[in-house]
Amino acid sequence: MTADTGTRGVCPRCRHPLVSEPRTLAWCPDCEWKLAAYDPLRMASDWGWRPLDRLLHRLAYRLDARSFRRLAGRPPGRSGNLAGRVLLLAVSVPFLLAAPACLVLGGYLFVAGLGLAPVLGVLLVLFAVLIRPRAPRLPRRFRLVDPARAPAFVGLVEQVAAACAAPVPQLIAVDASLNAASMLVGVRRRRVLAIGLPLWAALPPGQRVALLAHELGHFVNHDSRRGLLTGPAFTTLARLVDVLQSVARRGGYLFTLPYLVLGWLFWLGYVLLLVTGLRDGQRAEYFADDIAADVAGSAAAADLFDTLAVLEPVTRTVRDGGRDRASVATWRDAARYVRRDLAERMEISRQRSIREEASLLASHPPAGLRSRMARSRPHREPRVTLTDALAGQIDAELAPWYRQLDEAGGGWL
Ligand SMILES: [Zn+2]
Ligand SMILES: [Zn+2]
Structure with a gap:
């Protein structure tokens, strides 16, 4: 069934009865007192x-x-x-620019780097692949x-x-x-x-x-x-x-x-x-x-x-x-x-x-x-x-x- 929009209590600002429902933060329907409040019980x-x-x-x-x-x-x-x-x-x-920059830098480190630099180079290239710009596709649920x-x-x-x-x-x-x-x-x-x-x-x-x-x-x-x-x-x-x-x-x-x-x-x-x-x-x-x-x-x-x-x-x-x-x-x-x-x-x-x-x-x-x-x-x-x-x-x-x-x-x- 639909929500019961009962009212309980009055607004401290304008004395209008509040909208108060079970498991919901009350607000004033008239002056909108507390309407801006985040309601953790109802909102993901x-x-x-x-x-x-x-x-x-x-x-x-x-x-x-x-x-x-x-x-x-x-x-x-x-x-x-x-x-x-x-x-x-x-x-x-x-x-x-992040993806091409990572690709170029990673490639350079892999080829020319000393010590651990080639490993870092590979990681950068992988990262570039991960964040490469992609054309949006139609999700499969359609x-x-x-x-x-x-x-x-x-x-x-x-x-x-x-x-x-x-x-x-x-x-x-x-x-x-x-x-x-x-x-x-x-x-x-x-x-x-x-x-x-x-x-x-x-x-x-x-x-x-x-x-x-x-x-x-x-x-x-x-x-x-x-x-x-x-x-x-x-x-x-x-x-x-x-x-x-x-x-x-x-x-x-x-x-x-x-x-x-x-x-x-x-x-x-x-x-x-x-x-x-x-x-x-x-x-x-x-x-x-x-x-x-x-x-x-x-x-x-x-x-x-x-x-x-x-x-x-x-x-x-x-x-x-x-x-x-x-x-x-x-x-x-x-x-x-x-x-x-x-x-x-x-x-x-x-x-x-x-x-x-x-x-x-x-x-x-x-x-x-x-x-x-x-x-x-x-x-x-x-x-x-x-x-x-x-x-x-x-x-x-x-x-x-x-x-x-x-x-x-x-x-x-
Ligand atoms: Zn009010
Ligand atoms: Zn739209």
């Missing part, structure tokens, strides 16, 4: 150390709030400011949609792309997540539209159009996190931090020590890159959201962000309901139930997402802020509409992929 640890989680959550929350204030009520900028881009490049380029077997779905994607003035994706992929993405994969940077089927099933027709428009908007929103130079810096650093963390975890303290110095260095670089990238990343996300409002209408876009803010209770409802997860009806009914159940308290769900989704690692601004942003801008009518009949036809077309994912182990949720 990003960094594996609570004081650090708390500190970086506070930083992310503030950056979120600042981006929101800067952009609310205004037409969004098509591209970020120049100073931010230059800064991001300045942080990215040294990390891009299944490609054969366009010939989903003509109505492909037709809708093409219609929305045209309305967004965005190029049509070269591949459409689906997985079993409550998520969606657009990616550039391979050396040729092929455009992939990736849709989580449970999320697709959970959305009413208007919100489906808004979701497609947001994702296709990513192909035209000048997101510096995907730049040819800056994009690889994000992935390289994320991988480095990941490798160093898992080595340290497996190796115990003895092995941790040598990695500690190096790890911290990379880690600091990564955080710096995330902080500089976040500003333009959020501008790009809000811009894609604005494209969604332009194509699907502002009401459907804002409603989509509200649905995104209540995905956790949707998941819980499906899990408790014990119904077939490979069926559209399961997700559609659960989302419908949750939306109706929480309609009166939607602002509380938005606030919860603003607290819990504040993270330097988050790819998007919190759903609650996206909803508020969409509502802060002038009303727009939809330019593309999806009828119930066509939505049903698309569901029927996609049914084999629900089954394929289920047979492949699903990984639903």
Whole structure:
């Protein structure tokens, strides 16, 4: 069942009753007292150390709030400011040069070095291989949609792309997540539209159009996190931090020590890159959201962000309901139930997402802020509409992929 949003106690600042739920840090829904607090009982640890989680959550929350204030009520900028881009490049380029530099230095030490130098040379070359820039690949959990077997779905994607003035994706992929993405994969940077089927099933027709428009908007929103130079810096650093963390975890303290110095260095670089990238990343996300409002209408876009803010209770409802997860009806009914159940308290769900989704690692601004942003801008009518009949036809077309994912182990949720 959905969360019980009871109230207990009053706000020391404005005397409004607090939102207080079991195993949740209370906050004031009126003046937002304590909303910025990190809640270790509900939030996953990003960094594996609570004081650090708390500190970086506070930083992310503030950056979120600042981006929101800067952009609310205004037409969004098509591209970020120049100073931010230059800064991001300045942080990215040294990390891009790290691999070739290690390779050259390692090769030199191996050939010309004395004593232990050749060993160090080999280690440097191995390190260069580990951190070499790689073209992003489509994760294996995805299944490609054969366009010939989903003509109505492909037709809708093409219609929305045209309305967004965005190029049509070269591949459409689906997985079993409550998520969606657009990616550039391979050396040729092929455009992939990736849709989580449970999320697709959970959305009413208007919100489906808004979701497609947001994702296709990513192909035209000048997101510096995907730049040819800056994009690889994000992935390289994320991988480095990941490798160093898992080595340290497996190796115990003895092995941790040598990695500690190096790890911290990379880690600091990564955080710096995330902080500089976040500003333009959020501008790009809000811009894609604005494209969604332009194509699907502002009401459907804002409603989509509200649905995104209540995905956790949707998941819980499906899990408790014990119904077939490979069926559209399961997700559609659960989302419908949750939306109706929480309609009166939607602002509380938005606030919860603003607290819990504040993270330097988050790819998007919190759903609650996206909803508020969409509502802060002038009303727009939809330019593309999806009828119930066509939505049903698309569901029927996609049914084999629900089954394929289920047979492949699903990984639903
Ligand atoms: Zn208050
Ligand atoms: Zn996005």
